Amino acid sequence: MIYFDNSATTRPYEEVVQTFAAVSKQYFANPSSLHAKGGEAERLLNKARQNIAAYMDAEPSEIIFTSGGTEGNNIAIKGSAIENKERGMHLITTMTEHASVYETFNYLESIGFSVTYLNVNSNGQISLEELENSITDKTTLVSILHVNNETGAVQPVEEIGKILAAHPKIIYHVDHVQGVGKVPLDLKRAGIDLCTISGHKFHGLKGTGALYVRSGIRLSPLFTGGEQEGRIRAGTENVAGIVSLAKAMRMTLDEAKQKGSFLKEIHSYLYNSLSSVPGIAVNSPQTGAAPHILNFSIDGIKPEVFIHTLEEQQIYVSTRSACSSKKAGASRILLAMGIKDSLASSAIRISLSYENTMHEAEIVVETIKKAVKNLKEVMR
Numbered sequence: 001m002i003y004f005d006n007s008a009t010t011r012p013y014e015e016v017v018q019t020f021a022a023v024s025k026q027y028f029a030n031p032s033s034l035h036a037k038g039g040e041a042e043r044l045l046n047k048a049r050q051n052i053a054a055y056m057d058a059e060p061s062e063i064i065f066t067s068g069g070t071e072g073n074n075i076a077i078k079g080s081a082i083e084n085k086e087r088g089m090h091l092i093t094t095m096t097e098h099a100s101v102y103e104t105f106n107y108l109e110s111i112g113f114s115v116t117y118l119n120v121n122s123n124g125q126i127s128l129e130e131l132e133n134s135i136t137d138k139t140t141l142v143s144i145l146h147v148n149n150e151t152g153a154v155q156p157v158e159e160i161g162k163i164l165a166a167h168p169k170i171i172y173h174v175d176h177v178q179g180v181g182k183v184p185l186d187l188k189r190a191g192i193d194l195c196t197i198s199g200h201k202f203h204g205l206k207g208t209g210a211l212y213v214r215s216g217i218r219l220s221p222l223f224t225g226g227e228q229e230g231r232i233r234a235g236t237e238n239v240a241g242i243v244s245l246a247k248a249m250r251m252t253l254d255e256a257k258q259k260g261s262f263l264k265e266i267h268s269y270l271y272n273s274l275s276s277v278p279g280i281a282v283n284s285p286q287t288g289a290a291p292h293i294l295n296f297s298i299d300g301i302k303p304e305v306f307i308h309t310l311e312e313q314q315i316y317v318s319t320r321s322a323c324s325s326k327k328a329g330a331s332r333i334l335l336a337m338g339i340k341d342s343l344a345s346s347a348i349r350i351s352l353s354y355e356n357t358m359h360e361a362e363i364v365v366e367t368i369k370k371a372v373k374n375l376k377e378v379m380r
Contacts, residue, residue, distance in 0.1 A: 001314045002360045007351030008318055013203045016248045023240035030236055041239050048246040055249050058212055064229045065242050068209040069177040069198035070100040076173045076194040077104045079219030080141045088138030094118045094126055095336040097145050123285035124153025124337050132163050141171045147178040150333045151284045152293030161191030177201055181252035182292050193217050204248030208241040255354040264291040266361045273365040279372050281343055292352040297343035301375050309371045318349050
């Protein structure tokens with residue numbers, strides 16, 4: 001089996017699964033309980049918070065545990081917008097955000113907020129000039145996806161942070177879900193106030209994640225009913241999941257140090273090889289892109305047919321983000337980049353992890369070449 005759908009979800013590290021099982025058995029008590037068993041669970045929870053804060057160069061008090069990227073994005077965006085609505089109801093994001101961000105802004109528009117959706121160029125990047133011109137005295141939030149989940153396009157988050165530094169009343173949120181361990185992010189250097197991560201994107205478990213909330217930032221909570229997570233996210237903490245999240249993050253960052261350049265080599269090989277295949281158009285930018293995501297289209301071939309053709313050879317890829325993979329029609333992301341409808345409707349996404357090898361990439365390229373040729377012949 002060759003698994004090239006790591007942006008949808010990664011296979012959890014065996015050590016992460018073992019950690020989750022061990023903590024579930026031994027530290028099962030509620031960390032809010034006053035008795036000794038509760039205290040043991042709380043200490044483990046606090047240690048995990050300290051570790052994740054250290055990996056993100058943050059303070060432990062700035063880490064809020066969530067169930068993943070969608071929840072983290074919703075808490076950050078709705079929480080910030082609602083908390084600051086008396087100061088202004090204008091928000092800024094981009095046309096190419098993940099659905100959990102894009103649809104959250106759509107919802108906020110439906111209840112009276114004004115949203116500016118920034119355009120992107122053919123490389124999937126926003127115009128800093130357009131961003132600056134979009135800011136008004138009523139703007140309270142800018143939310144930007146660091147690494148695009150469909151194309152791998154990387155936004156200039158540090159440059160955006162420099163612009164927003166001149167507007168200290170604007171909250172700056174970055175969705176870093178696809179970037180952890182692949183595209184470095186310095187929260188302080190970029191001036192980021194809120195940052196979302198999700199465990200299952202870096203070999204953690206589904207249902208685990210965290211939201212960085214810079215000290216001094218106030219959010220209106222989505223959930224009420226408990227004192228947990230600084231009153232931002234009420235509910236009994238998933239101690240085993242949180243400890244396993246810290247484990248997965250440490251292991252991924254270690255792998256990034258050892259294999260980061262090798263992952264770029266695999267990505268470069270795939271990009272160059274697929275670009276030379278007749279009938280294939282590569283949609284991901286050649287430069288300024290993440291090293292683990294490659295998006296391409298095969299005009300005239302339905303993506304679901306192509307995916308199942310590869311699946312017959314035990315090769316697993318996807319059409320777009322997993323959240324949107326069952327939607328019919330063209331990719332909203334690719335259309336925003338100016339890619340024509342027929343190509344935006346036939347896109348395939350390859351996404352890598354540090355567990356993948358060059359040998360696997362070579363097999364995938366040869367299999368894709370044969371599949372394209374055979375499917376084109378059938379369609380004649």
